[in-house]
Amino acid sequence: MAGFCFSLPHNVEPMRDSYGFALRPQHAQSYRQYASIYKEEEGERADKWRRFLEQTVKSSQSCSSEGKLEEISKAKDSDIKEETSSGSLSEGNDFSIRKSCEGTEIEEETSAERVSEGRDLSLEKSCEGTKVEGETGAELVSEGNDLSGRKSFKGTEIGEQTNLERQREADAETKEGKEGTVPARVSEGNDSIGKKSVSDGSTASSSEKEVHYLEERKARKVQTWGEIRPSLAAVEKLMRNHVKKAKKIEVEQTNGKYDNLPSIEESEHLEVVSEDIVGEKVCTKEMLDNSINDAREGNALEDNDSPEFHSHLKELETLVQGGVPKDLRGEVWQAFVGVKTRRVESYYEDLLAQESDSGERKEQDDSSGALGKWRKQIEKDISRTFPGHPALDENGRNSLRRLLIAYARHNPSVGYCQAMNFFAGLLLLLMPEENAFWALVGIIDDYFEGYYTEQMVESQVDQLVFEELLRERFPKLVNHLDYLGVQVAWITGPWFLSIFVNMIPWESVLRVWDVLLFEGNRVMLFRTALALMDLYGPALVTTKDAGDATTLLQSLAGSTFDSSQLVFTACVSFLAVSEARLEELREKHRPSVLVVVEERSKKGRIWKDSKGLASKLHSFKHDPGSLVEEMKTNEGDGMENAGDKSQLKSHSSNLDELLHSLNVDSEVDSLPDLQEQVVWLKVELCRMLEEKRSTIIRAEELETALMEMVKQDNRRELSARVEQLEREVAELQEALADKKLQETAMLQVLIRVEQEQKVTEDARRRAEQDLAAQKYVVHMLQEKYDKAMASINEMEKRVLMAESMLEATLQYESGQSKALSPRGDRIPSPRVEIPPPKSRLLNFGLGWRERNKGKPNNEEERRESQCNERSESRTL
């Protein structure tokens, strides 16, 4: 069944973390892994903070009286038992109890206390000097101070309204004071946003709260203020230096201008008196309202110098770096930013009242005025702020809208800037609406002054500063990025502007904010960014192109779940990055940004009235009056803002120097008045600076281009050589293969030759054997021949003998016949007939022997030559 449910389209909803923020699917796994670590860390830090608060509260109770101690013990009981009690509970006890019970119900109780605490602090106020209040009043007005008539008008307006408001407020407070529990309900109800973010609240109590909330809404339109728990007063006290500094500046700026304004804090003062009636806790005042104490210069100084103060501050710093416990975070942040000190009673309400009053004029505003533009942008962005977050329902979004519009009214030099929607949204998740407003005021007006203004000067300056720091710290990494053509500011710009919201996982965002808000400046921004580069630099240098590097850095940053590692790396490894150093670097880089900004805003105007700067300059030289007038009107119609103002100031001081050094040359002399000279020189200076800057940029571009080309060139050469070598290798390999083939062929030939040799040898041996056999045969034949010859000789002898015998016989016979017949005639004829056979037989025998004599030698020779011939032919 469940499986089926998950496959439904509406369940494609992204997974959410414990803060209710959407998790990217690819991070779900890592988040689950870290969730247990977070929980563990949370437990540890809760203990640490509790101990710290207990200890500091004790030590800060310099006026410790029994009344207070009594109160503490009372607090313990009431905290648990009376859920809706508005009793004046205080101290860290409620905190420790809450820790053990861990639930929203109890948290609600704490918010109830907040209001009751208001009563205590009011006592304190009754003994405040008016001078201090005057300062606060001046502070209020200071946002809109100087230069423009519009702004000073607004200032007065606020003053007047608060003045009226003060009276009304006083009445209301008296009434409420009598009713006792009502104020508690107020803050309780309005706390609902904060409560919802912690989704484990019991339904019973939340619905109950809802009712109260609605009731309250009817009773008082936007009372959404809640005091922070008293146990954190010690923290507030430690933090007062930051806040006071900011305040002093503002006071100085407004000094004298608004003396006549009724001090706005007086309203609190009156409220205090009325509340005074309800309860008297003279001793607690000191402890509970330290922010008011802060204003007492002497006292503050005394405290600041005490070694105890410093050790506490140091301890607090360590704690903050370890993270602020979840359920304290909203209030601790308020203490850090000095929400209570900044707050001007009913100021927020008045801003909202103006908004609803101007309801009819809205149409008008929308079409022309800046406020209309901001309102429109806010409207576009409301639904795109933490979309789908459970706390940003209809009510949540209304709060967000009110908050942003109120801020835009409060500080028109900023108005509304995208990114603030996320800050406001985040603050609303952690604290009541008005508290969130003052926190936002603190962050944007103080910490990030000049950051979100129309020209965003400081944010651009910070990027240049950061790049320089990065270059200093990680030269290799920056070189690599340069080589890839990646500008660090592409990636870190959004980090800084969003204060890491949506850029790194939420746990890490909150941890960074903890430190940033504690430190009261933007140092943590730099340290965190450096830490991220430290963590991911090694991976970055392996990337091969700009796209890969950017993707990698973006996604690695997005998976920085190890928030402790991040914060510790930031705070320990980059301790040397201090505000003083940053200021130094900012001073160095600011002029170049200002030049571009000025050029740009000029262009913007040109674009609007399609008139070239050149022609303007030209006409100015001939008719200086016109441009001055133009400048004036520009200033008048709100083109200039806080950032620009400081820029104008710095420019004019530069120009003053320049004027002195110039000793007034003739051209300048001819100009009608000093202001015009200043204007003209300013324009000239800007132009020159711009020229210089563009030349520098061009030179840099050329240099990088050159470097790149050299690199490419080298690469090309190398690759060509590699190619050539490869070709050679291939050739060699081919040759080698050929050689091998040849070798095998030769081997085969060799084998064949050997075989043939063997065959030849055999043949020769056989031939020799044959020869021997034949020799033997010849020998035998010789012997036979010799025998035959011998027998022939014997036969011849016998023949001779026979012949001689025959002759003898014949001669005898003839003798006889002679005697008988005549001798001679008849006897010679038989003799002639006999010799031929004898000679023929002899001749044959000799001839055969002759022939056989030469034969064996010839035969041997012939065979041998035949063999040789054959082997030779085979070898070939």
Added chain:
Amino acid sequence: MGCSASLPERSSNQLGRGNSENGGGQDAKNLRVKLVLLGDSGVGKSCIVLRFVRGQFDPTSKVTVGASFLSQTIALQDSTTVKFEIWDTAGQERYASLAPLYYRGAAVAVVVYDITSLESFNKAQYWVKELQKHGSSDIVLALVGNKADLHEQREVPIQDGIEYAEKNGMFFIETSAKTADNINELFEEIAKRLPRPSTN
């Protein structure tokens, strides 16, 4: 960059070959392109990118602070691939002072307006002018009328978009990130129009 004139001789020879600045690709078959999206806030720049890169439409997109980066590679029919390195910028007017950081060196700029908002069309023209003045000289410009699905609420006639684009030598298309209409076509068309690096 157009700075060859003052470069030493040896390097200036190289200039003719590649166009590694401009985000141009390295070889003819695999291009790498830096693309920047500009336009008024809320016209749907982030939605267009998300539709193109992830194929999703989230009606509850987040406000873009500063800028955000995504990349996507597409294959063309002639078997070349184009890797888009996309910078999606913040739309609010004051963030315009940061825009040069992102459009400087971009090979493509996509200027987006919302067809249901005349104001956003005017803003688009501002961007076109700015790019013509300060963008790379060979930048490919595209004009996009988004939210075409909301034609009943149309305030900018399609003809106006076409004419303006033609006059300024831009590619024009109407898209809807919501229905995905013409989103891929937009990027494919851009890819076709890219100057190809010479083959040697």
